Amino acid sequence: MGLATALAVRARLPSASILVLERGLLASGATGRNAGFACFGSLTELLSDVDSVGWDATLALVERRFRGSQALLARVGAQDAGYEHTGGWELIEPHTVGVLDRLEEVERALRPVLGAGAVLLDDARIGEFGFSRARVPHLVSLRREGALDSGRLMRTLLKACGAADITVWTGADVKAIASEGDHVRVEVGDLSLRAKHVAVCTNAFTRALLPDLEVTPGRGQVLVTDPVPGLAFRGVFHLDEGFVYFREVDGRVLLGGGRNLDFAGEATAELLTTERIQAYLDDLLRDVILPGQSVSVSHRWAGIMAFGPNKAPIVRTVSPGVAVGVRMGGMGVALGSGVAEELADLIVGSGRL
Ligand SMILES: Cc1cc2nc3c(=O)[nH]c(=O)nc-3n(C[C@H](O)[C@H](O)[C@H](O)COP(=O)(O)OP(=O)(O)OC[C@H]3O[C@@H](n4cnc5c(N)ncnc54)[C@H](O)[C@@H]3O)c2cc1C
Structure with a gap:
């Protein structure tokens, strides 16, 4: 999120001075440790979401994930993300076969976002894939999904930042951020930096800096x-x-x-x-x-x-000159690039730069 946001800001402000601060050696949060799915929600997950927040909120999130993946591939290219359009599947276990009664409802609801046939019964492939037939009586295909290589994506984003004249400091543990009039003070190591605007992209670790956020x-x-x-x-x-x-x-x-x-x-x-x-x-x-x-x-x-209490990310200004793009709900690979664009719009729209 930090690198993607820096690139999204650079696309809007060609001459801004942009610095990314990362406390780890590289990305030490979820980005370097994830599974690399470009995914939008499986049948049982979507139905669970629909039952708790309704169709409108569920579809809005599916759309955000899908558009985020598209934005990522448009920014870095499929090859440099190590992306392959493999398709996805959900294994339906014996105690959840009841969800298949709602397969058509879900397929219809997803059409405006993912097109027709985004979820379909695909039992014929259970044998081909070699899964236990006793434990997996049904299989549902999720044909718009794919997989990327998280390490390669990170290298590509770092290279893109270098080419876009964005400075990245690693080993830079931010201790405090404070809005002070027309600038923001950032305490990192024994340095006190001043910025016109700060984007906080610390996801799960956000409360150490901003304890009031529900993360x-x-x-x-x-x-x-x-x-x-x-x-x-x-x-x-x-x-x-x-x-x-x-x-x-x-x-x-x-x-x-x-x-x-x-x-x-x-x-x-x-x-x-x-x-x-x-x-x-x-x-x-x-x-x-x-x-x-x-x-x-x-x-x-x-x-x-x-x-957090729901699956939507938090993208908002929290104090003058400080905006956050956090709480990716375990789907930041899919969501991240879209959220970075939203965050860049907030930062540039603040009029401080
Ligand atoms: C096991 C696993 C599997 C996953 N699989 C998928 C998947 O298949 N598909 C998908 O879409 N998502 C997946 N996710 C979720 C996805 O990885 C995250 O949503 C995404 O990487 C979040 O990116 P981020 O940049 O917001 O956060 P992070 O990658 O966590 O980055 C936050 C960064 O902030 C840094 N930081 C924190 N505090 C400070 C500080 N005070 N000073 C300086 N730096 C700081 C951290 O070191 C970290 O590098 C998975 C996550 C995990 C853990």
């Missing part, structure tokens, strides 16, 4: 297997209202999720994996995704997402 961290845990000989699927896959997700990466399986097993315990910014959630992911791998295969795990990690 709660939510940890996402991931495992990656060793290469799986003859792996039968490509694409992005969802399970259980989007709480579980997996994909193929270089012949391996990347599998993440399970935050819903322990919402309270996972509402943390601690970058640790836990035995309980990793064991749950191991079980899913063995029993549902790769039944009958013995596969070893080569990597396990955690990243921190940001949530």
Whole structure:
């Protein structure tokens, strides 16, 4: 978000002096640790959202995710994002088959945003992909989805910032931000900087700087297997209202999720994996995704997402010269570039620059 916002501001203000401050070595938040899905919401996730906030708010968010992905690909190009239009699927488990009664309703509702056929029953591919038929009686295709390479995207954004004369400082831990008349004071290390405008893009870590914002961290845990000989699927896959997700990466399986097993315990910014959630992911791998295969795990990690009372991001001015673009609700890959454009409009529209 920080890099995308800097680029969006540069596109509007060719001669502004722009500095990005990142406390990590590179991006040390969710961006360097995610699954890289360009996704808009699976059938069970969308229905859960519709039941809690209604169709209008749900479709508005789907549209924001879709437009955000389009904005990202338009800005950096599919190749430099490592993007592939693989399509996505949701595995429907026995206890959720009732959602299929509403498949047509969802497909119709999504047409104005994603076009016809964005969600369709695709049971024929269950066997082809090799999933457990007992645990996955149905499969729903989400054909507008794709996958990108988060590391490559980050490198591309950094390169674009360099080319756009945007300075990036890493190891720059911002301790405080304060609006003071016509400028904003930013305390970083032993420096006190002055800016005409600041964009805060700290997602899950925002409350350390702006404690009044409703942003709660939510940890996402991931495992990656060793290469799986003859792996039968490509694409992005969802399970259980989007709480579980997996994909193929270089012949391996990347599998993440399970935050819903322990919402309270996972509402943390601690970058640790836990035995309980990793064991749950191991079980899913063995029993549902790769039944009958013995596969070893080569990597396990955690990243921190940001949530709130609803799934909409916060994009607004919080004090003179300070605007935020935070709380990506676990879908910042899809949302981020669109939110960056909104944030850049706010900053430029403030008239301070
Ligand atoms: C395991 C996992 C899987 C995910 N999968 C997907 C997916 O498939 N698709 C999708 O759309 N989204 C996914 N997400 C969510 C997505 O990664 C995030 O929504 C997105 O990366 C958020 O980007 P951001 O720039 O807003 O936040 P971040 O990437 O977290 O960046 C915030 C940055 O602010 C820095 N920072 C914080 N405080 C300070 C400070 N005081 N001073 C200086 N710097 C500071 C941090 O170091 C960090 O680098 C996933 C997230 C996780 C954790």
